[in-house]
Amino acid sequence: MIxxxxxxxxxxxxxxCFTAIAFRYxxxxxxxxxxxxxxxxxxxxxxxxxxxxxQGILIKDLSHLKKRxxxxxxxxxxxxxxxxxxxxxxxxxxxxPMVRINRLLRIPRLDEALDRMExxxxxxxxxxxxxxMIYIFVLIHWNACLYFALSGYIGxxxxxxxxxxxxxxxxxxxxxxxxxxxxFSTQIFTTVGDTPLPKREEEYLFMIADxxxxxxxxxxxxxxxxxxxxxxxxxxxxxxxxxxLVKAYLxxxxxxxxxxxxxxxxxxxxxxxxxxxxxxxxxxxxxxxLRTEIAVSVxxxxxxxxxxxxxxEKSLLEELVLKLTPQVFSPGEYVCRKGDVGxxxxxxxxxxxxxxxxxxxxxxxxxxxxxxxGEISILNIKGNKSGNRRTANIRSIGxxxxxxxxxxxxxxxxxxxxxxxxxxxxxxxxILTKMGMLEENGEEKQGEEEKxxxxxxxxxxxxxxxxxxxxxxxxxxxxSNHKMQARxxxxxxxxxxxxxxxxxxxxxxxxxDLRGEGVGGEVGWEREEAEGEEEEGSDAKVKKQEKGEDDxxxxxxxxxxxxxxxxxxxxxxxxxxxxxxxxxxxQEKKExxxxxxxxxxxxxxxxxxxxxxxxxxxxxxEKSGVLDSEEGAEKAEEDSxxxxxxxxxxxxxxxE
Ligand SMILES: Nc1ncnc2c1ncn2[C@@H]1O[C@@H]2COP(=O)(O)O[C@H]2[C@H]1O
Numbered sequence: 338m339i340x341x342x343x344x345x346x347x348x349x350x351x352x353x354c355f356t357a358i359a360f361r362y363x364x365x366x367x368x369x370x371x372x373x374x375x376x377x378x379x380x381x382x383x384x385x386x387x388x389x390x391x392q393g394i395l396i397k398d399l400s401h402l403k404k405r406x407x408x409x410x411x412x413x414x415x416x417x418x419x420x421x422x423x424x425x426x427x428x429x430x431x432x433x434p435m436v437r438i439n440r441l442l443r444i445p446r447l448d449e450a451l452d453r454m455e456x457x458x459x460x461x462x463x464x465x466x467x468x469x470m471i472y473i474f475v476l477i478h479w480n481a482c483l484y485f486a487l488s489g490y491i492g493x494x495x496x497x498x499x500x501x502x503x504x505x506x507x508x509x510x511x512x513x514x515x516x517x518x519x520x521f522s523t524q525i526f527t528t529v530g531d532t533p534l535p536k537r538e539e540e541y542l543f544m545i546a547d548x549x550x551x552x553x554x555x556x557x558x559x560x561x562x563x564x565x566x567x568x569x570x571x572x573x574x575x576x577x578x579x580x581x582l583v584k585a586y587l588x589x590x591x592x593x594x595x596x597x598x599x600x601x602x603x604x605x606x607x608x609x610x611x612x613x614x615x616x617x618x619x620x621x622x623x624x625x626x627l628r629t630e631i632a633v634s635v636x637x638x639x640x641x642x643x644x645x646x647x648x649x650e651k652s653l654l655e656e657l658v659l660k661l662t663p664q665v666f667s668p669g670e671y672v673c674r675k676g677d678v679g680x681x682x683x684x685x686x687x688x689x690x691x692x693x694x695x696x697x698x699x700x701x702x703x704x705x706x707x708x709x710x711g712e713i714s715i716l717n718i719k720g721n722k723s724g725n726r727r728t729a730n731i732r733s734i735g736x737x738x739x740x741x742x743x744x745x746x747x748x749x750x751x752x753x754x755x756x757x758x759x760x761x762x763x764x765x766x767x768i769l770t771k772m773g774m775l776e777e778n779g780e781e782k783q784g785e786e787e788k789x790x791x792x793x794x795x796x797x798x799x800x801x802x803x804x805x806x807x808x809x810x811x812x813x814x815x816x817s818n819h820k821m822q823a824r825x826x827x828x829x830x831x832x833x834x835x836x837x838x839x840x841x842x843x844x845x846x847x848x849x850d851l852r853g854e855g856v857g858g859e860v861g862w863e864r865e866e867a868e869g870e871e872e873e874g875s876d877a878k879v880k881k882q883e884k885g886e887d888d889x890x891x892x893x894x895x896x897x898x899x900x901x902x903x904x905x906x907x908x909x910x911x912x913x914x915x916x917x918x919x920x921x922x923x924q925e926k927k928e929x930x931x932x933x934x935x936x937x938x939x940x941x942x943x944x945x946x947x948x949x950x951x952x953x954x955x956x957x958x959e960k961s962g963v964l965d966s967e968e969g970a971e972k973a974e975e976d977s978x979x980x981x982x983x984x985x986x987x988x989x990x991x992x993e
Contacts, residue, residue: 338380341373342447345440346475351515352434354482354489358511359434370423370437377419377443384411418442462565469561473554477526480547481518487543488518496536526551576613580604603667606736612665632658636740639686642707645760653754660750661740666690666733672711677727679714681741688737693730701729713765715744716758720776721769728774 352359352366359366385406388397396402406412418439425436451468458464485500494502500517501508508514524532525547535541583604587597607614616635620628636658640646646654661684666672672683672690685708692701692710704710714727751758769775 338376338443338446338450341376341380341440342443343471343475344369344373345437346444347478349434349437349440350479350482354486355511355515356432358515359432361511363431366434370434373440374419377415377440380443380446381412381415381419384415414442414445462569465561466565469558473526473558476550476554477519477522480522480526480550481515484521484543485514485518487539491537491539496540497533498535498537498540522547526554528555576615576619599667603665606667607665610736612663612738614663614665616663629655629659632661636661639707639740640684643684643709644707645709645757645764648760649754649757653750653757656750656753657742657746660746661742664739664741666737666739668733668735670733672731672733672737672739673727675727675730678725679711679727679744681743682709682711682715682747683731684709684740684742686738686740688739689734690737691732691734693732695730697730697732703734704731712747712761713768715747716762716765718762718765718769718775721765722774722776728769728772 348366348369385403386399388395388402389405390396418441420439422436422439426433429436455461455464455468488500491499493500493508494505500514503509503514508517521532525544528548528551532544535544583600584597587600606612613619616632620631623631633655637654640654640658640661646657663686664683666688673679675695685704685706687706690704690710692704693699694701710731711727713721714723714725717725751761766775
């Protein structure tokens with residue numbers, strides 16, 4: 338669409354203003370006119386058949402496309418621009434090509450075509466400048482035509498400003514007419530050089546309009562050229578590291594001339610050989626699959642030449658290729674030194690490198706294109722005496738282009754491709770054996786180390802499980818403590834209720850006394866404690882509190898089962914208490930049994946009746962802290978029995 342649109346935009350106005358040109362080449366113009374019309378038609382047909390994307394899907398259905406085009410405003414514009422206005426020649430005569438002015442409406446199609454070309458061209462900046470120049474040319478051309486027409490209207494040669502008299506032979510030729518007008522116009526628009534001063538109002542108006550347009554034209558030229566230069570610089574900055582900044586830095590830090598020279602040389606090498614250092618950064622904006630394809634097409638030839646990767650699957654190479662980082666080393670520069678910790682391996686894309694001894698002169702081997710090195714220290718080869726340290730010095734002989742591959746990336750890739758890993762390790766082992774740096778029983782040692790590591794792992798897992806169990810048990814213990822506390826409180830209340838019950842008759846008193854024999858120890862103890870509390874006041878309270886706290890802390894130390902046993906203990910106490918309340922005879926009987934039992938056990942400690950209340954508790958808790966759960970339960974039972982007995986004794990003493 339570029340040709341017909343530009344043709345119409347240039348020729349219609351030319352023929353309108355330069356009538357001599359229009360008549361002279363009329364058959365040519367008419368042929369070209371209808372050729373342009375034919376192209377307009379073809380363009381419409383192409384537009385109808387051009388599919389479009391709807392929700393990401395390319396619509397190609399013709400009837401649908403037709404319908405869409407016919408209902409669009411583009412169709413109206415295209416149709417109007419192709420209306421056969423040429424019939425107006427019959428009215429105005431063939432010398433009025435202005436009847437075809439509707440053809441100019443197709444200008445948006447020119448824009449579209451140029452935009453499409455811009456995205457496809459390999460040198461967009463040149464294209465942008467050319468496009469700008471075409472637009473400016475068309476503008477100057479129109480201005481030139483109008484200037485000639487205005488001159489004709491005012492009168493050729495009537496003053497200095499208008500076109501000179503065309504009857505003069507030197508200004509009579511058509512070429513001269515056009516070139517003069519175009520030159521005049523260019524002078525105005527570029528504001529370069531002097532233009533003759535206007536004399537008439539029409540001339541002034543023409544000049545004012547022209548100068549205003551000239552400002553815009555000039556601004557757009559400067560702006561566009563500036564943009565192009567900036568984008569060229571940006572491109573360079575993206576492709577090559579900024580040398581100027583580095584230079585300024587080196588100067589400000591008074592870096593030695595020799596080092597600065599080396600750095601300059603390195604930059605020079607990059608620029609001359611068009612080495613791009615920030616490939617990964619540049620391609621970052623592309624989606625992964627496209628990046629992979631680009632990287633594969635750029636680097637795969639190098640990678641597939643590397644011996645270890647020759648037999649590898651394509652998928653491995655594709656993964657690897659994305660992780661390669663290009664690096665350039667200068668002559669004499671060390672890529673790695675013996676004893677350094679290895680963080681990456683290298684693949685040689687171009688150049689020569691030497692494996693050198695510590696003296697820096699003796700060369701053990703020379704590595705060339707498609708070789709690789711630096712893998713030994715990052716592969717963790719079994720029996721490698723140097724561990725993760727470099728086994729040799731590698732020095733670049735000339736400029737060398739390398740790809741580096743980090744340890745993490747290599748490990749990632751090799752974990753999925755064990756065959757490649759074995760190959761790499763085998764090559765590393767060969768070098769290590771040659772150097773005598775491979776331990777013979779290295780594999781056994783490795784095996785043992787692995788075993789120990791496995792054991793440690795297992796133990797760690799078990800420890801974690803035990804910790805979880807312990808936490809659960811602690812929680813259970815706490816809840817048991819709460820429950821126990823609640824029951825003891827309940828017991829206190831019951832005992833208090835019993836104490837407050839009025840004694841009505843002797844029989845009742847006897848019963849109460851008898852009951853006192855049953856639970857008297859406890860009741861008495863409680864009362865005594867209460868009295869003691871009253872007597873001793875706050876001191877006793879503090880003591881009791883302290884004891885309670887101690888109890889808590891001790892109880893917390895015991896495990897869940899012993900807690901249960903303590904609960905059982907309290908349960909038994911309650912049981913005893915209830916039974917004591919229900920039937921004094923039974924209680925008496927039970928007491929007798931208990932005392933007999935205690936006698937059998939040899940538990941006839943003195944002072945059990947008074948002041949010994951605290952002791953059994955302490956004893957019980959101390960023991961429950963050290964005994965295991967079963968022992969704790971037994972002990973609790975025993976203590977409970979002893980306590981019952983003691984309480985019984987106390988009750989008896991009181992009764993007496
Ligand atoms: N004799 C040798 N021939 C070829 N390459 C070697 C030789 N000795 C060491 N290398 C390579 O030099 C590298 C130095 O770093 P690494 O030890 O990681 O891995 C080493 C090998 O890849």
